[in-house]
Amino acid sequence: MSSAQKDEPARRQPADGAKRSEIIAAATERFARDGYNSTKWADIATDVGVGPTALYHYFGSKQHCLFVILDEAAQDALERFERAIGKHSDPAVALHAVVADAFDVTPREVQRLRVLAAEHGLLAVPRKPAREEQARQLARARTRALDVTWATLLARAMERGVIPEGDARLLARAVLGLYNSIWQWYRPNGIVALTRIAEFFSDRTMALIRLAPEAVA
Amino acid sequence: MSSAQKDEPARRQPADGAKRSEIIAAATERFARDGYNSTKWADIATDVGVGPTALYHYFGSKQHCLFVILDEAAQDALERFERAIGKHSDPAVALHAVVADAFDVTPREVQRLRVLAAEHGLLAVPRKPAREEQARQLARARTRALDVTWATLLARAMERGVIPEGDARLLARAVLGLYNSIWQWYRPNGIVALTRIAEFFSDRTMALIRLAPEAVA
Numbered sequence: 096m097s098s099a100q101k102d103e104p105a106r107r108q109p110a111d112g113a114k115r116s117e118i119i120a121a122a123t124e125r126f127a128r129d130g131y132n133s134t135k136w137a138d139i140a141t142d143v144g145v146g147p148t149a150l151y152h153y154f155g156s157k158q159h160c161l162f163v164i165l166d167e168a169a170q171d172a173l174e175r176f177e178r179a180i181g182k183h184s185d186p187a188v189a190l191h192a193v194v195a196d197a198f199d200v201t202p203r204e205v206q207r208l209r210v211l212a213a214e215h216g217l218l219a220v221p222r223k224p225a226r227e228e229q230a231r232q233l234a235r236a237r238t239r240a241l242d243v244t245w246a247t248l249l250a251r252a253m254e255r256g257v258i259p260e261g262d263a264r265l266l267a268r269a270v271l272g273l274y275n276s277i278w279q280w281y282r283p284n285g286i287v288a289l290t291r292i293a294e295f296f297s298d299r300t301m302a303l304i305r306l307a308p309e310a311v312a
Numbered sequence: 313m314s315s316a317q318k319d320e321p322a323r324r325q326p327a328d329g330a331k332r333s334e335i336i337a338a339a340t341e342r343f344a345r346d347g348y349n350s351t352k353w354a355d356i357a358t359d360v361g362v363g364p365t366a367l368y369h370y371f372g373s374k375q376h377c378l379f380v381i382l383d384e385a386a387q388d389a390l391e392r393f394e395r396a397i398g399k400h401s402d403p404a405v406a407l408h409a410v411v412a413d414a415f416d417v418t419p420r421e422v423q424r425l426r427v428l429a430a431e432h433g434l435l436a437v438p439r440k441p442a443r444e445e446q447a448r449q450l451a452r453a454r455t456r457a458l459d460v461t462w463a464t465l466l467a468r469a470m471e472r473g474v475i476p477e478g479d480a481r482l483l484a485r486a487v488l489g490l491y492n493s494i495w496q497w498y499r500p501n502g503i504v505a506l507t508r509i510a511e512f513f514s515d516r517t518m519a520l521i522r523l524a525p526e527a528v529a
Contacts, residue, residue, distance in 0.1 A: 130437040132349070213433035216496060220347040265504070265512050268497060269490060273520075276489025279433060287482070295482050303490075303520045 115153050117143045119167070120203070122160050127206035131161060131214050155226035161214060162230035168207045169237035172197075176244055186252035187306060193248065194300050197274060198293035205289075208278040215275075242267050249304065259305050270300055332370050334360045336384070337420070339377050344423035348378060348431050372443035378431060379447035385424045386454035389414075393461055403469035404523060410465065411517050414491060415510035422506075425495040432492075459484050466521065475523050487517055 121142035125134040136157040140150045154160040179196035183189040200208065218235045222228045245267035252258045277296060281287070301308070338359035342351040353374040357367045371377040396413035400406040417425065435452045439445045462484035469475045494513060498504070518525070 130433065132434065133437050216347065216430035217349065220350050262512060265509070266516070268493070269513065269516050272493025272496070273486060273490045276485070276493055279489070280485060292482070295479060296486065299483070299486050299520055302522055303516055305519055 111153075114143065114145070118145075118150065118153055118160065119164055122157075123164055123203070123206050123210055126161065126164070126214070127209045131157075131210070131217075136160075155224055158217070158222065159224070159227045159230050161210070161217065162227065162234045164207065165211055165215060165218065166230065166234035166237050168211045169234060169241050171204075172241055173237065173244060176241070180248065185257075186248065186255050187257045189248060190252060190257075190301075190304070190306055194297050198289070198297060200289075202283055205278065205281070205283060208275070209281075212275045212278040242271065245270060252304075252306070257306065266304060269303060273300060273303060328370075331360065331362070335362075335367065335370055335377065336381055339374075340381055340420070340423050340427055343378065343381070343431070344426045348374075348427070348434075353377075372441055375434070375439065376441070376444045376447050378427070378434065379444065379451045381424065382428055382432060382435065383447065383451035383454050385428045386451060386458050388421075389458050390454065390461060393458070397465065402474075403465065403472050404474045406465060407469060407474075407518075407521070407523060411514050412510075415506070415514060417506075419500055422495065422498070422500060425492070426498075429492045429495040459488065462487060469521075469523070475521050483521060486520060490517060490520060 118139060122134070122139050125139060125142070134157070136150065137147050139157075139160075140147045154163065175196055176193055179192045180189045183192055215238065218231060218238060222231055242264070246263045249258070249266050249270075250263035253260050253263060273296070277292060281289070281292060283289075335356060339351070339356050342356060342359070351374070353367065354364050356374075356377075357364045371380065392413055393410055396409045397406045400409055432455065435448060435455060439448055459481070463480045466475070466483050466487075467480035470477050470480060490513070494509060498506070498509060500506075
């Protein structure tokens with residue numbers, strides 16, 4: 096596996112790409128609902144109407160597929176972060192925009208956040224198969240990039256005196272740790288509505304970073 | 313499996329109990345270091361010097377053993393919480409005592425917190441084998457009891473005007489979510505020392521619940 100193209104032939108053909116997305120969607124749904132451990136790779140094949148052998152054309156294993164899902168989740172989170180922050184030069188306004196955006200999630204995105212919250216510990220464990228290991232390293236690097244992006248925004252807010260001085264990297268981990276914990280227990284049809292969770296946790300994230308409510312007028 | 317005694321014969325004999333503790337210690341170490349998924353049940357047997365068949369005298373499966381570890385972790389956390397809170401009638405003092413105590417952890421306890429942080433999602437997935445399912449329900453109930461204990465203390469602090477009014481149950485989840493997230497990335501030999509983490513996260517937990525620094529004189 097010397098190149099990304101060689102490793103991911105599915106990306107080169109549109110029809111292949113559509114089937115690949117279908118597999119990712121089916122896997123995300125099962126991992127979120129039944130747990131990664133309880134999900135059988137063969138069930139995902141059945142969901143999307145391909146044989147287990149054909150499935151291996153797209154992913155080397157269930158774990159490979161999981162790493163790709165986690166990588167896409169981190170990649171999307173990074174893109175959203177940049178979009179939300181893009182227009183705002185005031186770090187206080189940017190912080191509010193990024194936090195509000197983080198709770199503006201579709202049911203599909205909630206599924207993926209749930210998989211990320213439940214399984215991201217697997218990113219710490221090296222894998223032997225080359226495709227798995229490559230996908231793991233990619234997903235881990237992207238997750239760390241999200242940490243750094245958050246730490247950079249928080250450091251900027253500290254420099255501008257918008258929030259009190261502190262360890263921006265630890266604070267980024269605290270913010271992301273608090274956010275990720277929500278998806279461990281949140282259920283779309285549970286008794287606590289997403290709007291209430293968004294309101295509560297946005298407010299508490301501001302408390303955590305010590306951003307004064309009057310900072311945004 | 314109609315009774316706990318019947319399910320856990322190891323508890324009735326001291327020698328059996330010692331071996332059982334050894335198995336739990338070995339499993340916790342491997343789960344924390346290599347991840348639950350990558351750990352082979354047979355390796356744990358080798359660690360403690362028993363055959364794989366003898367291992368089944370103590371635990372029905374690797375997953376059964378994991379649930380017992382998670383249950384003991386939650387049970388210890390509950391006992392520590394009660395001990396830390398015990399002497400203090402002032403909720404502000406009690407909150408400080410409980411948070412300080414939560415960071416007063418041994419390397420063995422850190423291992424267990426890491427396993428809890430990484431694998432507690434498995435508590436949500438029902439199991440078919442009776443011993444596994446019974447252990448899962450026990451561990452889940454105990455984890456929930458910890459949520460309730462935290463929510464009760466926070467509600468008391470709200471009633472007394474020590475912290476602002478809010479949803480005590482969501483706030484308990486926020487506090488525990490923030491705390492549990494630490495053990496996902498903390499490494500005993502990493503670059504961030506535990507004393508610094510304890511100081512930073514104790515302080516930020518107080519910010520999260522909006523306990524004013526001057527509340528404890």
